[in-house]
Amino acid sequence: MxxxxxxxxxxxxxxxxxxxxxxxxxxxxxxxxxxxxxxxxxxxxxxxxxxxxxxxxxxxxxxxxxxxxxxxxxxxxxxxxxxxxxxxxxxxxxxxxxxxxxxxxxxxxxxxxxxxxxxxxxxxxxxxxxxxxxxxxxxxKFYTRQRMRLFSLAAPHAEAGRWENELRSSGIEVLGTDYETHNASIRLAVTDAEETISLLEQRIASLTQGTAALTDSGVSWVDVSR
Structure with a gap:
């Protein structure tokens, strides 16, 4: 669409x-x-x-x-x-x-x-x-198909699992993790709204102690369970 x-x-x-x-x-x-x-x-x-x-x-x-x-x-x-x-x-x-x-x-x-x-x-x-x-x-049974802002987060292999779990626990939609040669890329989605994106950026800064940044991957429709 x-x-x-x-x-x-x-x-x-x-x-x-x-x-x-x-x-x-x-x-x-x-x-x-x-x-x-x-x-x-x-x-x-x-x-x-x-x-x-x-x-x-x-x-x-x-x-x-x-x-x-x-x-x-x-x-x-x-x-x-x-x-x-x-x-x-x-x-x-x-x-x-x-x-x-x-x-x-x-x-x-x-x-x-x-x-x-x-x-x-x-x-x-x-x-x-x-x-x-x-x-x-x-x-x-149904999904909610929602317009979401997509991001990727580069993570060290040793931290990727923990970061993913903590992000899920925070209610952030984790779409998956791709393991690459030098690091892992965690794919995230949040509601396409300024306040939601700002909260995600704050959460990432706290989680990674400021060592990682989000990459904006654009807007798309995503199926979420809620």
């Missing part, structure tokens, strides 16, 4: 989810996956279609981008507005645990329907497709 100027954080899936419900003998199988472009979304839909060639409907909805500006849905033969739109609303209105507002993005839902011979009516279809996605989301 290239737009780093607007939203600073949003929710993404940690992994794919598959969940099935049955309503009046019709099977609704919901697949959730993380996608970062419309091309990836279309490729995922084709994978599910290939797996369920005999299903009557493969309805879809996805939301993409930090600002959730890309939103699409498809009823795939169901009556207009009874499948794709309820699925999209289930995605865009979903609130992750301990988050104040809906923020899920980079997510596609595909609901495969095997018709059971009993018509559900428009209202029944809306509930079925919405519930299918909502129940799948309830099973999912």
């Amino acid at each position: 290239s737009d780093l100027t607007r939203a600073t954080r949003y929710g993404v899936l940690r992994g794919d989810i598959e969940h099935e419900i049955e309503i009046k003998r019709s099977r609704f199988i919901c697949y959730l996956s993380r996608v970062e472009s419309q091309t990836e979304a279309r490729e995922f839909v084709e994978l599910i279609r290939a797996e369920h060639r005999l299903a009557r409907h493969h309805c879809t909805a996805f939301v993409i981008g930090a600002d959730r500006m890309i939103q699409r849905s498809n009823d795939d033969g169901e009556p207009s507005g009874t499948a794709g739109l309820p699925m999209l609303e289930a995605l865009t209105l979903f609130t992750r645990p301990q988050e104040p507002t809906p923020d899920l993005s980079d997510t596609i839902a595909v609901v495969v329907r095997y018709f059971g011979g009993v018509l559900l009516g428009a209202g029944g279809l809306v509930r079925a497709y919405s519930d299918s996605v909502s129940q799948a989301l309830a099973l999912a």
Whole structure:
């Protein structure tokens, strides 16, 4: 993603989810996956279609981008507005645990329907497709994808492990450590804000007794657990 100027954080899936419900003998199988472009979304839909060639409907909805500006849905033969739109609303209105507002993005839902011979009516279809996605989301786990300022910290081999542990204990996001010939390079990420960066610089000065300095590696999106 290239737009780093607007939203600073949003929710993404940690992994794919598959969940099935049955309503009046019709099977609704919901697949959730993380996608970062419309091309990836279309490729995922084709994978599910290939797996369920005999299903009557493969309805879809996805939301993409930090600002959730890309939103699409498809009823795939169901009556207009009874499948794709309820699925999209289930995605865009979903609130992750301990988050104040809906923020899920980079997510596609595909609901495969095997018709059971009993018509559900428009209202029944809306509930079925919405519930299918909502129940799948309830099973999912999430990362927070956050706009972060990246840094590297050169560390002596003998100190790298201790420095890394102390930085993690301080709540700083440690992305990993690369061991090179003469030293180690600890990769760090903090919220892209002046006060946060200043606190990191103070922490590094204290930790290294002023013997090491940070190298700014720019801004990027990073998945964090919190």
